[in-house]
Amino acid sequence: MTTPPPRRPVEKPTQRVVVTSPRTRAPRARRPYSGTREINEQSELGAVYMRTLIRAQRRLGLSVCLVATGALAVLPLLFAIDPELGRFRILGLGLPWFLLCVATCPMLLLAGWFYVRQAERSEREFAELVERP
Amino acid sequence: MTSGYAIVAVVVVALGTILVGTYGLRVSRTTSDFYVASRTVSPWWNASAIGGEYLSAASFVGIAGLIFAYGPDMLWFPVGYTAGYLVLLTMVAAPLRRSGAYTLPDFAEARFRSRGVRAVASILALAIGWLYLLPQLEGAGLTLNTVTGAPDWVGALIVTMVVTANVMSGGMRSITFVQAFQYWLKLTAITVPIVFLIVAWQMHGSESLTKPEYPVFRQDTEVTFQRPTSIHADEFISIRGTGEIDGARVENTVVVLTEGYHRIGQGSEFTFPKDAAVPHLSTMEHNTNEMWSLPMSSGQDFPLYGAYSLIIATFLGTMGLPHVIVRFYTNPNGTAARRTTLIVLGLLSVFYLMPPMYGALGRLYTPELLMTGQTDAVVLVLPTRMIEGIGGQLLGALVAGGAFAAFLSTSSGLVVSLAGVLSQDVLRLGGVRGFRISTVLAGIVPLAMTFISTGMPVADMVGLAFAVAASSLCPLLMLGIWSSRITKAGAIAGMLAGGVPALTAGLVTMFTDTGDAWYEILLSRPAAWTVPLGFTVMYVVSLLTPRYLPSGVQRTMVRLHAPENLGLDGSGSSSAEERS
Numbered sequence A: 001m002t003t004p005p006p007r008r009p010v011e012k013p014t015q016r017v018v019v020t021s022p023r024t025r026a027p028r029a030r031r032p033y034s035g036t037r038e039i040n041e042q043s044e045l046g047a048v049y050m051r052t053l054i055r056a057q058r059r060l061g062l063s064v065c066l067v068a069t070g071a072l073a074v075l076p077l078l079f080a081i082d083p084e085l086g087r088f089r090i091l092g093l094g095l096p097w098f099l100l101c102v103a104t105c106p107m108l109l110l111a112g113w114f115y116v117r118q119a120e121r122s123e124r125e126f127a128e129l130v131e132r133p
Numbered sequence B: 001m002t003s004g005y006a007i008v009a010v011v012v013v014a015l016g017t018i019l020v021g022t023y024g025l026r027v028s029r030t031t032s033d034f035y036v037a038s039r040t041v042s043p044w045w046n047a048s049a050i051g052g053e054y055l056s057a058a059s060f061v062g063i064a065g066l067i068f069a070y071g072p073d074m075l076w077f078p079v080g081y082t083a084g085y086l087v088l089l090t091m092v093a094a095p096l097r098r099s100g101a102y103t104l105p106d107f108a109e110a111r112f113r114s115r116g117v118r119a120v121a122s123i124l125a126l127a128i129g130w131l132y133l134l135p136q137l138e139g140a141g142l143t144l145n146t147v148t149g150a151p152d153w154v155g156a157l158i159v160t161m162v163v164t165a166n167v168m169s170g171g172m173r174s175i176t177f178v179q180a181f182q183y184w185l186k187l188t189a190i191t192v193p194i195v196f197l198i199v200a201w202q203m204h205g206s207e208s209l210t211k212p213e214y215p216v217f218r219q220d221t222e223v224t225f226q227r228p229t230s231i232h233a234d235e236f237i238s239i240r241g242t243g244e245i246d247g248a249r250v251e252n253t254v255v256v257l258t259e260g261y262h263r264i265g266q267g268s269e270f271t272f273p274k275d276a277a278v279p280h281l282s283t284m285e286h287n288t289n290e291m292w293s294l295p296m297s298s299g300q301d302f303p304l305y306g307a308y309s310l311i312i313a314t315f316l317g318t319m320g321l322p323h324v325i326v327r328f329y330t331n332p333n334g335t336a337a338r339r340t341t342l343i344v345l346g347l348l349s350v351f352y353l354m355p356p357m358y359g360a361l362g363r364l365y366t367p368e369l370l371m372t373g374q375t376d377a378v379v380l381v382l383p384t385r386m387i388e389g390i391g392g393q394l395l396g397a398l399v400a401g402g403a404f405a406a407f408l409s410t411s412s413g414l415v416v417s418l419a420g421v422l423s424q425d426v427l428r429l430g431g432v433r434g435f436r437i438s439t440v441l442a443g444i445v446p447l448a449m450t451f452i453s454t455g456m457p458v459a460d461m462v463g464l465a466f467a468v469a470a471s472s473l474c475p476l477l478m479l480g481i482w483s484s485r486i487t488k489a490g491a492i493a494g495m496l497a498g499g500v501p502a503l504t505a506g507l508v509t510m511f512t513d514t515g516d517a518w519y520e521i522l523l524s525r526p527a528a529w530t531v532p533l534g535f536t537v538m539y540v541v542s543l544l545t546p547r548y549l550p551s552g553v554q555r556t557m558v559r560l561h562a563p564e565n566l567g568l569d570g571s572g573s574s575s576a577e578e579r580s
Helices: A035-040 A043-083 A083-087 A093-133 B004-025 B031-039 B043-054 B057-091 B093-096 B106-112 B116-149 B152-203 B302-319 B323-329 B334-351 B355-364 B374-385 B391-425 B433-452 B458-482 B488-510 B520-524 B527-544 B554-563
Strands: B222-225 B229-233 B239-245 B248-257 B260-264 B269-272
Touching: A035 A043, A035 A093, A035 B057, A043 A083, A043 A093, A043 B057, A043 B302, A043 B554, A083 A093, A083 B527, A093 B057, A093 B334, B004 B043, B004 B116, B004 B152, B004 B391, B031 B222, B043 B057, B043 B152, B043 B323, B043 B334, B043 B520, B057 B093, B057 B116, B057 B302, B057 B374, B057 B458, B093 B106, B093 B239, B093 B334, B093 B458, B093 B554, B106 B116, B106 B391, B106 B488, B106 B554, B116 B152, B116 B323, B116 B374, B116 B391, B116 B433, B116 B488, B152 B334, B152 B355, B152 B374, B152 B391, B152 B433, B222 B248, B269 B302, B302 B323, B302 B458, B302 B520, B302 B527, B323 B334, B355 B374, B374 B391, B391 B433, B458 B488, B458 B527, B488 B520
Parallel strands: none
Antiparallel strands: B222 B269, B229 B260, B239 B248, B239 B260, B239 B269
């Protein structure tokens, strides 16, 4: 960020001075290394980087996993509460057959695809964060 | 049922497997080649190989058999086998690969820096592997018995010999090729026949599969009873043949089976008349086809407990199977490991569409299997039963070949991983020679076990292996990867607390007859109580023993979770190896 030179009438020819300021509020002097080095040297900051990544990945993994498997896991309970549900037919198949044979696979694939996309994204973000000089 | 074509198919599959394996022999030279194919396998190859390895006897013949006998409650087997990969993908795939270890005990040691944790993990991996090999061999015996009439042990022996020879000569590299080839072979072998069978069913007038009637014989059916069988007839039925009924010897005469229970002797052969209601195995719930198609119809005690226990075992057990885990090290990096797993999820989804269709058609066309109890044979018998002449025989041969491929590939994967564990941790023999000796040992033990097990359905046996994996190695992986608080003491205590009860329950159900005891379901489906036990003990003991925190746990966590291409400490491979 360059600040315009002050307009003051002086005798000397105008001198341009470049003044920059750090874009973040964090004190710059405390981070002379890249994140990679912080992590490799086992500093506090490095540990924070890693904790953030692990937490993000754990949260993502657990939520995708719980949503997908949770959706499946309510089915036995549902069928136990109301066995007549089994007589309901979709596309000529009984409801349990339709849900477990046909509907499950696309659901699992979608969940997996979403997870892979998000996990790779958060790894990219982590890489950008720690490789920033 | 004896069919020349089917024998040819089985021989071709066995020879083909050996040939593809020998081709790999030229490539594999170093020890590293033997174990993990030097990590040069692309996600598609790897995913096909995982699929080929994973689709076992349970998937190929067992699931259809269980669905045929017990109805939609058993659909949780294929769903669980697939969903297990979603759990594996989201919770362990990438970190497991990044740990850079060859086998599960390697992971235990890398994470906990402890020989003790490693030793316990090795023993459990061996136990799970052998428990899983046993149903493969039983399935092979059943297949050969169904298509050729050979005694049960012949199939088990052939599979053991082919697999041992193949693994000894080629190692993992060839196994990767073999496995990938096996997936596509198995998919073809199960898909092509079912297409024809459905066409045949349509041509027979697409009879309803869910009529409110008991299954009946569609034609005069000759039935051979391989074991002493106790059946229940719902109406009197006159049968003709030779054998033993209720202790009385019958020689080629007509006998009237009265309503009620009857004991039929081993080796009896009777012809049951067309349109008679099929007597059923006395231990099996007797359902009309309509009742059968509804959930909770399997007649088990505590069906809800059984369903949830199965769900827990299969969802969480997949990641603890030694032969599945070893595949992750053949991915070049964590990202590839994730993509591979996603492809596997797709490949499995396609395959598991098929077995339920066999099970449903079996109710119409092969109801006598409900009486003999050989429900696992439904996939093998259907093609010849539904399609007359050479067409049916060829399709039957295709299915038999595919089933044999299933036993060969799963057993190969298991033997490779077990041999790895044996040579590194038990025999302590390094190098290619150690691996070869271990291979022989890994194959012989389950072969011996087949002689003493009681014939339970193969999918149920596989379910037990899953339960042990889910209660011991799954907590180790999940907690080890995602929590830095787990200590060595906690890891050992947790694995034992979950694994030992599950293993005991499994062995008791497999080798003794628990009958109708109320606790039978707790033993045959142990996961619902052993899995929480394993997780809880591992976490609580870890919190209580902070002194045993492994050294350098932070560094290990960096290695497990940081992308490889950042050049962070401890990460296995560099960015040069990256591929997608």
